[in-house]
Amino acid sequence: MANTPAPHILVIPFPSQGHVIPLMKLSVRLATQFGFRITFLNLQQSKQVNGGNPIIRMLHILEGQGNNNKSTQSVQRLMPGRVEELIDQMNATGSDAITCVLADQTNGWAFEIAVKRGIRRVGFCPAAAAMVAVQFSIPRLLRDGIIDQQGAPTKDDQTVKLAQEMPALRPSEFVWNCFGDQNTRKHMFELVLRSTESMRSADWLLCNSAHDIEPGSFGSIQTLLPIGPLESIPSSFGSLEGEEDQVLLNWLDQHPPDSVIYVAFGSTTRFDPAQLEELALGLELTNRPFCWVVRSDHITPEIKPVLDRVGGPGKKQGKIVSWAPQEKVLGHPSVGCFVSHCGWNSTMEGLANGVPFLCWPYFADQFLNASYVCDVWKVGLRLEREDGNGMMVVTKEEIRKKVDRLVGSVELKERSSEIKRMVRDSVGERGSSTQNLMKFAEWVRGL
Structure with a gap:
């Protein structure tokens, strides 16, 4: 039979x-x-x-x-x-x-x-x-x-x-x-x-x-x-985005635990060049190491000089890449802060690795997810926009201030560890x- x-x-x-x-x-x-x-x-x-x-x-x-x-x-x-x-x-x-x-x-x-x-x-x-x-x-x-x-x-x-x-x-x-x-x-x-x-x-x-x-x-x-x-998909199945960037992981190895700011906004978020510049300057003001994923279609002649200054080749504070193996990055012990658009995949990956969030929702369900992060789970802070030359922007001062608050918060770190345990137990x-x-x-x- x-x-x-x-x-x-x-x-x-x-x-x-x-x-x-x-x-x-x-x-x-x-x-x-x-x-x-x-x-x-x-x-x-x-x-x-x-x-x-x-x-x-x-x-x-x-x-x-x-x-x-x-x-x-x-x-x-x-x-x-x-x-x-x-x-x-x-x-x-x-x-x-x-x-x-x-x-x-x-x-x-x-x-x-x-x-x-x-x-x-x-x-x-x-x-x-x-x-x-x-x-x-x-x-x-x-x-x-x-x-x-x-x-x-x-x-x-x-x-x-x-x-x-x-x-x-x-x-x-x-x-x-x-x-x-x-x-x-x-x-x-x-x-x-x-x-x-x-x-x-x-x-x-x-x-x-x-x-x-x-x-x-x-x-x-x-x-x-x-x-x-x-x-995550086993390595034998390849990746939806590209080859894993071992150079980036080696860069993370050079930094102490909970010291690196990881910045990534998914595949659909789009920023005005003025907002990108403000973000770059804000990261620079933190005086902390950061890894920032910037899609190639965002790098215009107008913004490239600023990006090169804060995270170009040879810069010690920042590393700017076009793609990152996000789950591995978030699981790296050096990463202590996730500046995120709060897409659900990114949110779950951050929770599963116990990394506190700075929330910057853009559209769709990201606002709901940010509310979960900040108001229910209490594992992150919102980045607030304010009027800047007729456009609502997250200012460089806001970025520096919120990074300092988050990195210095024992409560947020402990709460993130608690949610991590709950997620992984499931x-x-x-x-x-x-x-x-x-x-x-x-x-x-x-x-």
């Missing part, structure tokens, strides 16, 4: 780094630990993720469609038809049939396709559980007059607290209200409504978080299960996240 093929999971991320990375981490775990077959959809060809290892099949379904296909509208327009064709092709073979679809929560259309094809559905939230709590609370927010029918706040400066252990949130900073003009925000709200309704049809909802750091959020949604923080052998993932794997095997 022939062996039964291993379950085959079709993984559909939203094509943005903050969404792709955690789903790839989960896919690697499901393939290596549980032996599941994984087909991982990429929008287009990118740097190879799995180092040629055939355990995960990578498909790039929009080759030849141009370079501007990563917007939400493009995904909605281009991907559903291609995914339907792909599922039908796989299911026609029998041996390659899809056991279940594992899709990013923003890809509500993927759940709709799976329902039509009679395929089991698993939703994945790459952000905080509080994000899902906000989405599932939209009917309540509408009923209570917190937001209008287009998702816009009805009052300026109001806050709402959805659960006792959740941070107070500003409706103006709900994820759909952090995009462009009014029409874009309206479109995003409609997308959130659609994806939320689709998520309600999912058999499982998984989240890259830990129960003990978000008990209020998980308590408000019984079907949402924490399985995080998801572990993925221990008997941790709640580990147990949830094993339960999910058993369910997949039973399909």
Whole structure:
């Protein structure tokens, strides 16, 4: 009697780094630990993720469609038809049939396709559980007059607290209200409504978080299960960003514990040149060693001289790089401060390594995450903006002042160590996240 093929999971991320990375981490775990077959959809060809290892099949379904296909509208327009064709092709073979679809929560259309094809559905939230709590609370927010029918706040400066252990949130900073003009925000709200309704049809909802750091959020949604923080991808699977910079790690080795400021703002944050200069001067004023990740497209002729002065080749205080192996950097004993945009992946990596934050949120869920860091977990401080020549900026004096406060705070360091223990315990052998993932794997095997 022939062996039964291993379950085959079709993984559909939203094509943005903050969404792709955690789903790839989960896919690697499901393939290596549980032996599941994984087909991982990429929008287009990118740097190879799995180092040629055939355990995960990578498909790039929009080759030849141009370079501007990563917007939400493009995904909605281009991907559903291609995914339907792909599922039908796989299911026609029998041996390659899809056991279940594992899709990013923003890809509500993927759940709709799976329902039509009679395929089991698993939703994945790459952000905080509080994000899902906000989405599932939209009917309540509408009923209570917190937001209008287009998702816009009805009052300026109001806050709402959805659960006792959740941070107070500003409706103006709900994820759909952090995009462009009014029409874009309206479109995003409609997308959130659609994806939320689709998520309600999912058999499982998984989240890259830990129960003990978000008990209020998980308590408000019984079907949402924490399985995080998801572990880093093994080196044999390559990297989503590039080769590890051993030179940087060697530089960190030369500094004493808790002395280095690590500065990184993710893949989408954009700063005005004047703000970049203010940040550079602020780091210089701290008189502390710093490592700053500055994307190459930010280095204009206008700002390059300042960057070279504070962190160019041969400079002792600062080291400016275009990319860093972030999890290794945050785990290095010399790093004592993380200046971050508070994207959820960065937030979880900072928490897991016990590094206190200076929070500089830019858009989307980053404001919520910063509220968690500063108001709930109390492992960081906010960098406040003020008016500077008609533009709101974080000044060099603010940067120096907050670095001094953070580095000198025993309370913040102790609290960071406590949260680190909680996060790491969740993925221990008997941790709640580990147990949830094993339960999910058993369910997949039973399909």
